[in-house]
Amino acid sequence: MIGILLAFIPLYCLSIGLFWSISCSKSIYRKNILIILNLIILFVNTLNIIIFSLFDLQYYDFNLNLNVGTFLLWEIIFVLSCIILYFSKDEMTGIINENLYDFLIILIIFSLVGASLTSNILITVIFVIIVYISLGLIFYFGIYSKPFKLLRLFFISIILSIIFLILGLLLIYFEFNSFILTEIRNSELNPALNLIISLLFLFGFGIPCGIIPFSIYHLKVYYHDSTYTTLFTITNLTFPIINFILFKFLLTFTYDLVINSLIILIIAVVGLIISITYSLTETFTAIDGRSFSIKKILGLSSNSDFNMILLISAFIGFLPTELIKIEYGSFVFLFIFCMILVKILLFYSLKPVMLETLDDNIKILGGFWKKYKIFGIFYLIGGILLTIPFALGNILINLISNIFTESLIDLPHISFIGYTIWALLIIYFIIILIWVSITFNDIFIGTPKYLKNKNIRPITKLDYFPQILTFILSIFLCTFYFFNNSLFMEIINFCTEQFMH
Amino acid sequence: MFVILLSIFGIVLLIIIIISYKISKKEDKSIITSLIILIGSIGIEIFIENTTIQLLFFVCIIILIIYIVFFCFIPRLFYIKGKFLFSETKSEIWKDLKIDSTIVEKQEKN
Numbered sequence: 067m068i069g070i071l072l073a074f075i076p077l078y079c080l081s082i083g084l085f086w087s088i089s090c091s092k093s094i095y096r097k098n099i100l101i102i103l104n105l106i107i108l109f110v111n112t113l114n115i116i117i118f119s120l121f122d123l124q125y126y127d128f129n130l131n132l133n134v135g136t137f138l139l140w141e142i143i144f145v146l147s148c149i150i151l152y153f154s155k156d157e158m159t160g161i162i163n164e165n166l167y168d169f170l171i172i173l174i175i176f177s178l179v180g181a182s183l184t185s186n187i188l189i190t191v192i193f194v195i196i197v198y199i200s201l202g203l204i205f206y207f208g209i210y211s212k213p214f215k216l217l218r219l220f221f222i223s224i225i226l227s228i229i230f231l232i233l234g235l236l237l238i239y240f241e242f243n244s245f246i247l248t249e250i251r252n253s254e255l256n257p258a259l260n261l262i263i264s265l266l267f268l269f270g271f272g273i274p275c276g277i278i279p280f281s282i283y284h285l286k287v288y289y290h291d292s293t294y295t296t297l298f299t300i301t302n303l304t305f306p307i308i309n310f311i312l313f314k315f316l317l318t319f320t321y322d323l324v325i326n327s328l329i330i331l332i333i334a335v336v337g338l339i340i341s342i343t344y345s346l347t348e349t350f351t352a353i354d355g356r357s358f359s360i361k362k363i364l365g366l367s368s369n370s371d372f373n374m375i376l377l378i379s380a381f382i383g384f385l386p387t388e389l390i391k392i393e394y395g396s397f398v399f400l401f402i403f404c405m406i407l408v409k410i411l412l413f414y415s416l417k418p419v420m421l422e423t424l425d426d427n428i429k430i431l432g433g434f435w436k437k438y439k440i441f442g443i444f445y446l447i448g449g450i451l452l453t454i455p456f457a458l459g460n461i462l463i464n465l466i467s468n469i470f471t472e473s474l475i476d477l478p479h480i481s482f483i484g485y486t487i488w489a490l491l492i493i494y495f496i497i498i499l500i501w502v503s504i505t506f507n508d509i510f511i512g513t514p515k516y517l518k519n520k521n522i523r524p525i526t527k528l529d530y531f532p533q534i535l536t537f538i539l540s541i542f543l544c545t546f547y548f549f550n551n552s553l554f555m556e557i558i559n560f561c562t563e564q565f566m567h
Numbered sequence: 568m569f570v571i572l573l574s575i576f577g578i579v580l581l582i583i584i585i586i587s588y589k590i591s592k593k594e595d596k597s598i599i600t601s602l603i604i605l606i607g608s609i610g611i612e613i614f615i616e617n618t619t620i621q622l623l624f625f626v627c628i629i630i631l632i633i634y635i636v637f638f639c640f641i642p643r644l645f646y647i648k649g650k651f652l653f654s655e656t657k658s659e660i661w662k663d664l665k666i667d668s669t670i671v672e673k674q675e676k677n
Contacts, residue, residue, distance in 0.1 A: 071572055078576055081606060082583055088595050088602070089587035129613050165595070166643060180609070188625050189612055195629070199636055206644050235625070243618055 087168040129186035135565025219284040231270035276369035289365030301368035327383025334377035341370040411448030425516040432512030449502025
């Protein structure tokens with residue numbers, strides 16, 4: 067009982083944070099207390115992980131899904147939220163309606179935590195709707211006022227996604243008379259209905275995150291005109307967590323049928339090609355009007371991450387045995403985690419740009435290497451972590467090749483699709499390396515032409531902490547994998563199984 | 568033990584809600600009230616086991632979210648002086664909001 071009570075402390079502290087952020091008008095007090103509250107939550111959650119894994123505790127009553135997997139996901143959310151709150155201290159202090167902005171950020175964190183807490187589809191959908199609407203609203207905060215019409219397409223995509231989610235919920239209600247995932251998993255489902263429900267949830271969760279038919283077209287303005295903090299919130303916090311939730315949903319509905327996996331595979335490939343093309347166009351040319359924006363490049367690359375994760379997770383439906391499916395699920399789990407680590411490094415390294423100027427055009431930026439060498443080094447490390455041997459990308463390629471050679475050797479048709487995905491993954495890593503190297507050269511080495519901010523805050527030792535932590539975590543993962551492969555996989559498999567419950 | 572701890576938590580949360588309601592600005596009070604109702608309804612929804620009642624609660628929560636967005640956030644975001652945004656679509660408020668590009672303004676302010 068005490069364990070369950072401990073599990074509720076993060077949610078309880080977040081509710082306190084919500085009320086505190088809306089009512090406290092003094093910005094320094096508010097921000098500092100929110101950061102402290104977040105650190106307390108992080109500590110309690112780490113304690114929860116230790117207690118629940120040591121005593122093998124699980125709790126599934128009252129639509130709740132309390133286990134180590136859920137707490138691990140919360141840990142990712144809380145680490146990211148600490149970085150966001152620290153990031154917003156420099157960028158969003160002194161803006162109009164500042165307390166409302168902090169409130170919306172905490173509301174997004176609270177909703178993401180809530181969405182991953184429950185196994186009830188209805189409650190998850192409510193939280194996801196709150197997240198999407200809050201993301202639309204936080205765009206309008208910043209130093210400059212923005213017209214409402216800027217995000218018209220983004221709001222249309224949200225309305226469409228809400229309609230899809232509600233339709234999916236109604237179909238589930240009439241078919242199963244239950245919204246709990248574990249109950250639905252155990253019952254028989256008509257294949258045609260399975261396909262319809264899968265697609266409704268895929269579009270419902272995925273459209274605002276950049277899958278076709280909208281792809282990245284509703285997000286271009288969002289990326290270009292939002293602040294770095296807002297961009298970090300949508301791309302690094304929301305998209306990966308929605309990825310986790312979507313994967314859990316699709317595991318229940320879609321991945322039992324090959325045809326469903328094939329359709330999702332095609333949707334993901336088209337989305338991936340569009341987002342990669344746009345991120346490269348943004349890096350090299352000025353075709354798309356306001357081009358060369360570093361915020362847009364990072365945002366578009368996170369859309370390609372979303373589609374890539376969808377693509378590799380869709381392949382689970384083709385795999386022959388349950389054991390390999392679990393192993394592959396762990397690979398997807400690890401892939402999302404590695405992408406979060408890489409994106410933290412890349413994003414956080416742009417803090418000096420955020421402090422020094424309001425410009426985001428990479429052709430205007432430049433000369434940051436002299437003053438901010440450490441940030442430059444971490445930016446490069448973020449890019450090459452996915453390509454050099456004994457690094458994160460190497461683990462992923464190793465894992466996927468192990469799974470494919472073990473399972474697909476006798477299945478020529480499926481192995482063709484599998485190896486195509488493998489090739490796409492390698493190309494995808496190389497493309498990341500290309501745009502990281504180009505933007506690194508422009509931002510850190512090139513000649514500066516940008517207008518400087520008048521009051522620049524000097525960088526303190528605390529500013530390096532998130533990068534160092536992420537870097538150490540990446541190195542730890544790599545060394546752990548290469549020195550004790552079996553134990554590493556055992557832990558990852560355990561976490562994935564717990565999370566997918 | 569469990570009940571005692573739970574009631575202490577509840578009392579502390581209640582005190583924080585009352586304090587935050589007292590010290591918040593006049594225009595934020597409606598957000599706090601709606602938030603209490605929203606969190607409360609989602610909390611109740613988690614403990615309901617009947618799916619039909621859950622669905623009915625879902626409809627109520629969606630209506631509540633629409634209310635919060637249109638009547639609390641949008642007016643606050645676009646500075647409407649307490650009036651609802653869409654009743655004055657063609658008024659001066661909209662003219663003020665129409666800015667061709669944020670970049671031009673960025674350059675000027677710099």
